[in-house]
Amino acid sequence: MLNPDNTFTATVLGLPRIGPNRELKRAVESYWAGRIAAATLHDIAAGLRAAQLLRIRDIGLDSVPVGTFSYYDHVLDTAALLGALPDRVRGIEDELDRYFAAARGTAEVAPLEMTKWFDTNYHYLVPELSAATEFSLHPAKPLAELKEALALGVPARPVILGPITFLKLAKSVDGSDLLDRLPDLLPLYERLLGLLAETGARWVQLDEPVLVTDLSETELALVHTVYRRLAEVSARPALLVASYFGRLGAALPILAATGVEGIAVDLVAGGDADVAAAQPLRDTLVVAGIVDGYNVWRVDPDRALPRLAALREGGAQVAVSSSCSLLHVPYSLDAETALEPRLRSWLAFGAEKIEEIRMLASALHEGQDAVSEQLEIARTAVQDRRSDTRLHNATVRARLAGATDARRAPAAERRTLQQQRLDLPLLPTTTIGSFPQTGRIRVARAELSRGEIDRTEYEARMRAEIAEVVALQEDIGLDVLVHGEPERNDMVQYFAEQLDGFAATVNGWVQSYGTRCVRPPILFGDVVRPAAMTVGWSTYAQSLTTKPVKGMLTGPVTILAWSYIRDDQSRADTARQIALAIRDETVDLEAAGIGIIQVDEPALRELLPLRHADQAAYLDWAVDAFRLATSGVADATQIHTHLCYSEFGEIIGAIAELDADVTSIEAARSHMEVLDDLTAAGFDLGVGPGVYDIHSPRVPSPEEIGRALGLALKAVPAERLWANPDCGLKTRRTDEVTASLRNLVAAAQALR
Secondary structure, rough: OOOOOHHEEOOOOOOOOOOOHHHHHHHHHHOOOOOOOOHHHHHHHHHHHHHHHHHHHHHHHOEEEEEOOOOOOOHHHHHHOOOOOHHOOOOOOOHHHHHHHHOOOOOOOOOOOOOEEOOOOOEOOEEOOOOOOOOOOOOOOHHHHHHHHOOOOOOOEEEOOOOOHHHHHHOOOOOOOOHHHHHHHHHHHHHHHHHHHHHHHEEEEEOOHHHHHHOOOHHHHHHHHHHHHHHHHOOOOOEEOOOOOOOOOOOHHHHHOOOOOEHHHHHHHHOOOHHHHOOOOOOOEEEEEEEEOOOOOOOHHHHHHHHHHHHOOOOOOEEEEEEOOOHOOOOOOOOOOOHHHHHHEEEEEEEHHHHHHHHHHHHHHHHHHHHHHHHHHHHHHHHHHHHHHOOOOHHHHHHHHHOOOOOOOHHHHHHHHHHHHHHOOOOOEOOOOOOOOOOOHHHHHHHHHHOOOOHHHHHHHHHHHHHHHHHHHHOOOOOOOOEEEOOOOOOOHHHHHHOOEEEEOOOOEEEEEEEEEEEOOOEEEEEEEEOOHHHHHHHHHOOOOOOOOOEEEEOHHHHHOOOOOOOOOHHHHHHHHHHHHHHHHHHHHHHOOOEEEEEEEEOOOOOOOOOHHHHHHHHHHHHHHHHEEEEEEOOEEEEEEEEEEOOOOOOOOHHHHHOOOOEEEOEEEOOOHHHHHHHHOOOOOEEEEEOOOOOOOOOOOOOHHHHHHHHHHOOOHHHHEEOOOOOOOOOOOHHHHHHHHHHHHHHHHHOO
């Protein structure tokens, strides 16, 4: 029976950790560079945590998540907690350096693989486990962060990744079924619960987002077994099992029957199905994720409050929460003074969402009169957004209504025409697009932002960078060049800043992985391309060389995935609007003489719905959007695309349906495994499997790259195989890039 004295009314499921001004990013990178000691790094992190916790406490949340902080990734933290870091890093004596070696590798040690966290743009490190992995508990981090919060007077709720999700997300290195390891893990979780209770935790949150995916009957039975056992632990905190990113479905009644005290449901991504299912949960605290933790729009109280009331009227005890961790939204709107006031009034970032949660909880439990002024402000903003004419552009909608899928000629015919035009050797060498963002580039961008130089001077400096990058590529001996993208702050934001219907933030940073942060643009209205966006840069680069230079564009699905998108129309409709703008750009690039155009879709797999029943419809509109964007050019113009850091087996058919002439794909960390999927699917288009991992500072030898290409040649004929890194080079140093690319060219030439 749930103890009413041990419940809460308002919370969030998790918190960001990079710092409101990316302080943690800078501190970690300073530690890597040897500019600060570990003690300084720990002090900076503790200060960031304390400031955040105190702010949330003062807003009035009566349960606050702790332990969601991480120096790199929370899944990696869980592997460290359970003694499950890979054997190859165990020889590194220093604990922090051992952790970072698993995350990003060293000159001697390969890092763990990295892939997308469910259907988000956050990346996690994939634990490597086997039947022989020896688990052991290392609870210092969660215990220390709990003590830290309690000392501040914060009603702290430790958050731990649940055992089922941990094992389901891990990679079996020996082919064994990792769920068979649950009996070995559960004693560690039981012990951890006891330690957290001894330290003062009244609640513990066990995150099990994998429960919103399709699970077999056997797996659902394991859910019951695991949580019944954990619920029977004596002298433990109350258990909150948290799900997010979708509907719990069949897992909800199973969890409710285990004896856990709380269940968190995502009412944004999960819809009303879980609302109805949760209504009878009389002895369980339902933590209702009604405030969108993954998007930036204000909550509509007239939609949220009736849903919360329905839960309570069904007999459940209800706490108001975010739908997922606030890891996925910026810290605060405070810095966004440059946003148009009308648009700004429609938005809620992390701090504002916490205020919204407190508002809804007060309205639910104390009555709407208690927060009448706040509710009126929210209602006015929601209505104002609905009435804005920028949300409906008649010209764009008319063009889309008349758009058809103009398929290009068969791939083999295109390949012949393109080879006649481009005259490329076997195993053509190229890069994915971006080159290192040098200090000169960052200085120029900052000076332009501060008004210290004008646009003319800025563009002159960027042309100088392009000239240097083109000359470097020619010296290295690459076959297909890029202009290096010095003018681009981000592969999505750059385009969003030139398209009507988007707005950019000043400080809207979120974590993508490790210290890599991005500023997703806000897509608030219908999308229009007022003018060409890339043609001048690409044609300038092409004028410097006789080798082909790729035009570089970001695809419609990725722009959609890496933006905060409108929630008042379907994703499919929004994707087609973006595709129309990209199509116009490809046509202009071709008219300007560019013979190869790359339209990157690294987020194609990322948006795949978590439930199998929903996936076909998504893939249909995603493929449709890409082909709308790329089918306006002639058959002799070669279309490339790039996909990265995802499990591609489920979407191999869709990758083929994109009908790109060449697909470059992440394959280095996964040791070319994706090529087996491509071969099995009868893929007959060009392929550029990444032959080295650019997210590690390692410089691969020609022999290592040659071995990777040799593996690729077992699956892909030489006439369709390209040699390239697995992603863009923006985050690497120029010396690393130069050495690695020289080795890539040497390996390709040796194989020829």
